[in-house]
Amino acid sequence: MASIASRTALAGPALPLKARIIPLAFQLQARSRNSNGAKRTLTFSAATPHDGVHPEHSSRPKKVLTKAQKQFLDSALRVNQAGELAATRIYTSQNPPIIKAHPHLRPLMKHMYDQEAGHFKTFNGLLAKHRIRPTAMYPVWYAASSLLGWSTGVMGREAAMACTEAVETEIGDHYNSQVRELLVWEKEAKDNGETLGPELEALLVDIRRIRDEELEHLDHAVEQDAKEANPYELLTGVIRAGCRGAIWVSERV
Amino acid sequence: MASPAVVRTILRTPAALRPLLLRAPRAAYHEQHHDQATPYGDAERTILSHALAYVPAHGFTQEAITFGAKDAGYLDVSRNLFPKGTFDLVMYHLVTQRQGLKDRIQFPDETMGVGKKVRSLVIERLRANADAGVVWRWQEALGVMSLAENIPASLRELGLLSDEMWFLAGDTSVDGSWYTKRASLSGIYAATEVFQTTDQSTEFKDTEQFLDRRLEELRVTGSAVGNTMQWMGFQGGALMNMLRSKGVRI
Ligand SMILES: [Fe+2]
Numbered sequence: 001m002a003s004i005a006s007r008t009a010l011a012g013p014a015l016p017l018k019a020r021i022i023p024l025a026f027q028l029q030a031r032s033r034n035s036n037g038a039k040r041t042l043t044f045s046a047a048t049p050h051d052g053v054h055p056e057h058s059s060r061p062k063k064v065l066t067k068a069q070k071q072f073l074d075s076a077l078r079v080n081q082a083g084e085l086a087a088t089r090i091y092t093s094q095n096p097p098i099i100k101a102h103p104h105l106r107p108l109m110k111h112m113y114d115q116e117a118g119h120f121k122t123f124n125g126l127l128a129k130h131r132i133r134p135t136a137m138y139p140v141w142y143a144a145s146s147l148l149g150w151s152t153g154v155m156g157r158e159a160a161m162a163c164t165e166a167v168e169t170e171i172g173d174h175y176n177s178q179v180r181e182l183l184v185w186e187k188e189a190k191d192n193g194e195t196l197g198p199e200l201e202a203l204l205v206d207i208r209r210i211r212d213e214e215l216e217h218l219d220h221a222v223e224q225d226a227k228e229a230n231p232y233e234l235l236t237g238v239i240r241a242g243c244r245g246a247i248w249v250s251e252r253v
Numbered sequence: 254m255a256s257p258a259v260v261r262t263i264l265r266t267p268a269a270l271r272p273l274l275l276r277a278p279r280a281a282y283h284e285q286h287h288d289q290a291t292p293y294g295d296a297e298r299t300i301l302s303h304a305l306a307y308v309p310a311h312g313f314t315q316e317a318i319t320f321g322a323k324d325a326g327y328l329d330v331s332r333n334l335f336p337k338g339t340f341d342l343v344m345y346h347l348v349t350q351r352q353g354l355k356d357r358i359q360f361p362d363e364t365m366g367v368g369k370k371v372r373s374l375v376i377e378r379l380r381a382n383a384d385a386g387v388v389w390r391w392q393e394a395l396g397v398m399s400l401a402e403n404i405p406a407s408l409r410e411l412g413l414l415s416d417e418m419w420f421l422a423g424d425t426s427v428d429g430s431w432y433t434k435r436a437s438l439s440g441i442y443a444a445t446e447v448f449q450t451t452d453q454s455t456e457f458k459d460t461e462q463f464l465d466r467r468l469e470e471l472r473v474t475g476s477a478v479g480n481t482m483q484w485m486g487f488q489g490g491a492l493m494n495m496l497r498s499k500g501v502r503i
């Protein structure tokens with residue numbers, strides 16, 4: 001509930017509708033949210049020394065997660081893993097045709113792939129550690145993302161970049177909503193004289209870093225003429241709708 | 254009363270379809286050093302643990318619960334506390350044995366494979382039934398579990414046990430094999446447990462052999478679904494590389 005409220009507060013009136021559906025505008029919006037978040041963290045740690053009763057960070061009790069919060073983490077981490085599986089599959093299938101046609105893109109494609117592989121590893125580790133089941137659609141996402149990567153790769157550089165742009169727009173938004181939710185929990189914990197605990201604090205750091213790397217991919221895609229793809233609107237529209245559908249399904253099964 | 258036949262029907266379902274019957278264990282996000290909070294209050298726990306002591310003599314019955322309540326100092330409140338009656342007693346045994354499994358077994362040998370560990374875990378869990386003296390009463394328990402209204406909870410508990418075993422065996426894979434692994438082990442465990450109730454051999458040697466045959470079947474044929482997917486992926490990749498080497502731009 002809190003997340004929905006804060007989400008509308010942040011995303012609602014900030015920009016007119018048209019601007020909001022344009023990825024670049026989204027990107028700026030995401031950045032400003034990010035700096036917002038960083039500021040919050042700063043005030044948080046600055047407040048700690050004045051907190052005379054509990055001078056030590058570690059002496060404050062760890063927030064107890066509610067059932068709903070555990071379920072939020074359960075489904076959020078499952079979706080994240082599925083998304084990163086798809087990202088690694090897209091690049092794996094996209095890279096051969098793209099690098100063959102544009103050898104100078106090899107370092108960039110490798111850099112983005114390596115980051116995706118790192119994200120995938122992070123969420124695989126988190127699922128195993130917290131005993132969260134992967135999505136039942138795993139084989140389906142595996143096949144669908146391979147096909148998406150391959151077909152956009154064959155269509156050429158602009159289409160491949162438009163694919164990245166579309167995917168990262170949805171994924172960046174998805175990670176942002178998780179960061180907002182965790183910040184709400186952090187504030188609740190702070191109000192009760194508690195901390196998030198080392199696991200959730202590390203998760204918040206991880207998700208922010210990954211979110212920033214996804215937005216970096218979005219930048220690269222736009223620099224590499226994603227907007228020149230033809231038909232741009234259709235391609236990005238379909239891919240973004242597909243991403244939202246996949247997220248919706250993976251949250252449930 | 255329904256017989257273990259219902260449970261057996263589920264076990265006879267082809268391995269590939271069992272994931273559909275066995276709803277995925279829904280244990281949300283475990284915190285590290287997570288406390289396996291029992292779903293039982295103090296009174297329930299005391300009464301049911303006392304009642305289990307009467308199961309070898311009286312079976313999974315309302316009598317055992319009544320005796321347990323008396324031993325625990327509760328007079329005849331048991332019926333209100335346990336709306337599902339004997340099924341509550343069966344579930345208490347299942348839940349506490351699942352949660353106690355990690356304390357019954359250690360794997361000091363680091364080279365031991367996951368498969369061997371799973372085998373040890375199944376045997377240890379079945380030994381717990383023998384230690385609790387419930388093996389000769391287990392067909393009654395299966396009867397209660399296979400009543401229509403109890404089947405979902407029974408299957409869920411079976412899934413949780415299977416998940417616990419893979420976890421204790423140190424399996425950390427979180428890919429598409431996650432479901433087939435849990436479904437296969439659930440099926441094997443349940444079948445072996447049914448076999449155990451009829452085993453007349455010393456130290457349940459026949460049960461161990463039955464288990465080994467089921468595990469061998471799984472090794473040979475069971476993961477057919479996963480293997481097929483892998484094979485298709487491999488063939489697809491090989492085909493693409495072959496075409497690329499011929500100069501086809503894909
Ligand atoms: Fe990623």
Ligand SMILES: [Fe+2]
Nearest residue numbers: 087168214217
């Ligand atoms: Fe990405």
